[in-house]
Amino acid sequence: MKIKSFKSGMARWAAGATAGVFAALTVSAALAEDLTVYTAVEAEDLKKYAAKFNESYPDINIKWVRDSTGVVTAKLLAEKNNPQADVVWGLAATSLMLLKAEGMTEGYAPAGVDKLDKKFVDSANPPHWTGMDAWIASVCVNTVEAEAKGLPMPTSWKDLTKPVYAGHVVMPNPNSSGTGFLDVSSWLQMFGEGGGWDFMDGLHKNIAWYTHSGSKPCKQAASGETPIGISFAFRGAKSKAKGAPLEIIIPSEGVGWDMEATAIVKGTKKLAAAQKLVDFTVTMEANEMYNKGYAVVAYPGVAKPVEHYPAGILDAMIDNDFEYAAINRKAILAEWQKRYDSKSEAK
Amino acid sequence: MTDTVSTTITTSPAAPIRPTLSRDDIIMRLSMGAIAIFLIFAIILPLYTMLSKSFENKAGDFIGLQNFAEYFSTPALFLSIFNSLEISIIATFIVLITAFIYGYALTRSCIPLKRFFRLVSLVPLLTPSLLGGISLVYWFGNQGVAKGLLMGEKIYGPIGITIGSSYWVFPHVLMIVITALSITDARLYEAAESLRTSKLKTFFTVTLPGCKYGLISAGFVAFTLIFTDFGVPKVIGGNYNMLATDIYKQVIGQQNFQMGAVVSVVLLIPAIIAFTVDRIVQRKQVALLSARAVPYTPKSDMMRDTVLFLFCLIVAIIILGMVGMAQYAALVKFWPYNLTLTLDNYNFDVMDGGGWDAYYNSIRMGLYTAFFGTIVIFFGAYLVEKGRGFGAGRTALHMIAIIPLAVPGMVLGLAYIFFFNNPANPFNFIYGTMAILVLASVTHFYTVSHLTAVTALKQMDPEFESVSQSLKTPFYKTFSRVTVPVCMPAIFDVSIYLFMNAMTTVSAVVFIYASDTTLASIAVLNMDDAGDIAPAAAMALMIAYTCLAARGIHAVITWQLHKKTQAWRAR
């Protein structure tokens, strides 16, 4: 009964925070329950996220399923006929677009979604996903190793194709890594279809190896396994904070980025609780929480500068066409694989 | 399934007799049926589902060989076959030769420290295969301490995979080689000596032919293990594609399950061929074994023993060096820039991969696998070996029990996704739970356990069952009062085998773990994947220490058992 009253009172509920808290209390009293949440958010942040959420909704217990972007996406797709997740909180927007195209997401306009930057909200009505923060490509350079090997500091993507960097660059394989894919899609957008592949042909000559994960290149740069790792800014900042001799470079042409976003999985038996969670994910306090690691968040005006983040990264973010990326994903990956993923062609 | 024919006398003398089934017979047949259903659901149906997926498109329509056509027209994919074959063959030879010399030293020479060498050789069994790769990064990676030894070559790629594979397959091969070398008949050597045959000639005419089958068998085991292994190439493979990593990429990276199924089939074929040849060869070896042989006692030979001792020493140092380096790196603050010691890398909870929960999950999973696996496998083996009736059915059960040995873990795991994650499947509820991990582990390691149990059962008097029938005692009473106590050592062997393998396996579970059932071995994989290589090493070693502790407990229990049952195990 309480559920019903909750549902019918939805419109009123969205109006004010007090009503929200009230409803939350009634619902949580009725449904102290587990919510299975799939995520690709860094493991070290999950506990903080859950704690913050439970401050507002103490009776919804989050059961995290954490893995890399590729794995989480694969898992969701594998479970298409029998979804195990209730909510996806913190997965690449391009992946969520893919899930949306497969009809696996539930349209829902969370309370307060209109406050978010339009860029961060699915254009459908109601939206199927809402963004949290942007995760931005950048290049991690190990200063110690670069100096030892006599490598000049690169300033642009094109720099990385110079022969001097041969065998010194590591990047994520776009087939398995979300970061890798956003790099490739950004290059194709910045340099054009032809220019983009030309650039990658050049880059491929210098690549030491492709990693499966997007954070690994930066971590390997941090430990000197490679002098240069193409990764994302957040990871670089973290490693730098740990004392790695890293310089985080923003290539002058601009950097690709993707959103971490949230969506409700279609067919969840816990829709009410799922909606509460999604409501929380778009709040200001949630965005402040995202800002601990990410310089760009969905809620305008919240973002404060993040320590060790390279300056000027916001201006360097390209005008990313997510539709393009999502629609062409399969073709791009197939082309990439054809060109670079076989030993016969690896130098 | 059962028919209780009345016992009225038929008048025609030629009428065939249809035996009346006792309650005992019926229970036994129902048990066989249960085991058969278990094996069908755990092995046959998942594999069938996986095979059929390789002929379907994404929507699930049958498209014939189209997926295979696509596979073979994509060089990036099918070239992996040659990579996998090349690496597997090279590494097989390396490990076979090394293991042969090592095993020869342990069985046919008088070198000191034999016990030590034997123990050290087992170390790679304690960790996931990933550890070898991780350790190689620290030794020979770009910041590796011994990078110079590679003379400019990269460890990431074929070299790394070959070394890493050789490392972790070594104990598997060594065990077979030692068995083969132990069964040679000393009388042949006495004959050779009395004929004044040179030592070298004796080696080629007596020693090698004597353990030929063992070596062939070891070679195929090594080949299959390397060919289907995922851990080593994942960590140290760099850009070098292997079939096992391809499946991972297709499934995890590209969500292309159909192509994953195709690669699985491609991976399955050589594994099955190798397995079949090995079976045939082993059958021949059994014939060799049955000969009445006199055990060989080596005589000391200064020159030979010195050379062999040095060889063993080097191998042992390499093995310990692999583990030692991983342990050192796990304790270092920030390789290579800050080498102060710390336990930070054990703070798994702030890292990808599932944290300490993953470790505890692994222990739980290992214990469940050991417990339930031993019960099912031993009882199954009992029914196959000592059961009555269903002769053809029992043979079929035995055949099915042998299949898992030929099925790579990843293939099994993928098959489990296809099969169990289908809402129409009555066992769908186990998907995403600990139960499916336990089931996958039990199935993946079924064969060796089954064969161990069968061997133990074969050594029991076949008339125990007849006697208990004549004493009107149901089979399950004799099973619990006699068979199980007598086979207790074998039962413990099976359970420790299952526990250790469940702790260390990556490939069987990598596709089917869920968030709250993440495992330590998966954590190793994921931490390495995310670049957290030191914590990955730390976790891998936690697995190793746990396995070691389990071994210790196993040894104590076995010893206690031996003491307790000494009275009736006399002779």
Added chain:
Amino acid sequence: MSQQETFLKIQNLFKKFGDFTALQDVSLEVYEGEFVCFLGPSGCGKTTLLRAIAGLDIQTSGHIEQDGRDISALPPSERDFGIVFQSYALFPNLTILKNVSYGLENVKMPKAAIDARVTELLELVGLNDQGIKYPAQLSGGQQQRVALARAMAMSPGLLLLDEPLSALDARVRVHLRHEIKDLQRTLGVTTIMVTHDQEEALTMADRIVVMNDGVIEQIGTPEEIYSNPASAFVADFIGTMNFIPGKVSGTGSVLVGGASLNCKTDGFKEGDSVVVAIRPEDVNAQDMNEGDENIIELDVKYLEFLGSFYRADLGGDVLSGHELYADFSVNLVRRKNIEIGSKLPVRFPAQFIQLYSES
């Protein structure tokens, strides 16, 4: 053993393993309280027959009746027998007491009754002080006695012994033969023993069933079987028998090489090729009178001393190259000064000569 009631009746038993016929139309009656031996070479079907009687491997067709009850299709647990195997099959992890009481415990007999019965049984086999030991701590002979006690524990109507003595030392074997026989006589239990050892069969059995290739060759008392073997196979299998080819030369006479012997020729006609058989101990070298029939002079080719007697290898032109054995007492050899190379007239008593058709 006087004629008694039929206890076990086996009719037209067949047992096939695929194409192989292990039992071919076997029919047999065993009398109450009788000790019967199934004797034959390995693979003759004797164990198959025993296992069919026990229900351990039920026959393909044919019927078995025990004590008036048709048991043809019954599982072993619903039949009434105790069994002892060559391997003893004692449960190694159970004490002697527990082994003997194994079946009793299952039928919910009160503890005190079980204890009493086990004590009684162990006394019967002379092992009452060994109860708390484990099988491995006993000698082979002792273990087999425990197996016997266990088989008798439930007072079965039929005792089946499958080569019970074959695994034992020769000395123990002889000793245990008597014990088993005594026990069987004391208890009066109908017993069937499978053996390939003719001496065992001859000494223990009331009747012997000789089997070969899945068929019964002959059933009879030991004396009958020994002195009147029904076939060349039985003659050859039991004891030692000389076989020499010959030809029936007329009613009551047969030609062996150059010599003519008088004997019964029932069932044969003149000109038939036959095998002439006589046991070495029936070849007579003394008490001969002029004009006695069947006397032939032969050469002693070889003389083998076997302790209580000599076995002579006899031959000569008259046998056209064939040789035969004859057993002579030590006394006789000494008295007649028989040596290798000596010529010796020997007599072949007509009543001991058997003729078999050439097969």
